[in-house]
Amino acid sequence: MNLTQTRLKDGSDFKPPTANELVKYSTNLANLKELGLSDNLMEVPMSVLVQAIPKLTILKLQYIFFSDKFKMTKNVLEEVFKAVTKWKCLKNLYIIGDDDESSAGVSPKLFADAVSGLTNVYFGGIGLTAPQVTEILQASLLSKTLKKLTLQFSDIFILREVPDELKKLFLEKEGTKEIRIIIDPNPEPFIKRPK
Secondary structure, three states: OOOOOOOOOOOOOOOOOOHHHHHHHHHOOOOOOEEEEEEEOOOOOHHHHHHHHHHOOEEEEEEEEOOOOOOOOHHHHHHHHHHHHHHOOOOEEEEEOOOOOOOOOOOHHHHHHHHHOOOEEEEEOOOOOHHHHHHHHHHHHHOOOOOEEEEEEOOOHHHHOOOHHHHHHHHHOEOOEEEEEEEOOOOOOOOOOOO
């Protein structure tokens, strides 16, 4: 920790807060509207993150892990999507993972339910499957709130499994919503790490 920008001196009794303490403190702020979390959240109970969602309008999760494995697990996505669907206050959801297995086993309908009430969505590096992409795209067409959807994945073959009728609908609705599909194995981080 760099103490030059604080009034603390080397050798003081200051102990930096744990991730759990920081997240708990942040999620208890009454005016908290945006929360961006990145990297190691092993100390943070999943319930703390889920409790923050009803207060938020923007949630950014980047390369987070809640276990000893460096991956965003299916359980994290499911809990976040259930909370988003239940509370309906979140408008922007950005999730970047660092593996192609995070979304394995997550119900395509749960993805669709979460996306349909949001305004801006970015999913990258979480290993979306063709059924998940299909449900997300169908929900985005029906959504009255969604304005921008970005799906990033490394395998173009997933798009070949999306029904042609659905792809045609997107061409017909071009201009009403911003839908981007990016084929790139390295999602662009939205939380910049200090150098």
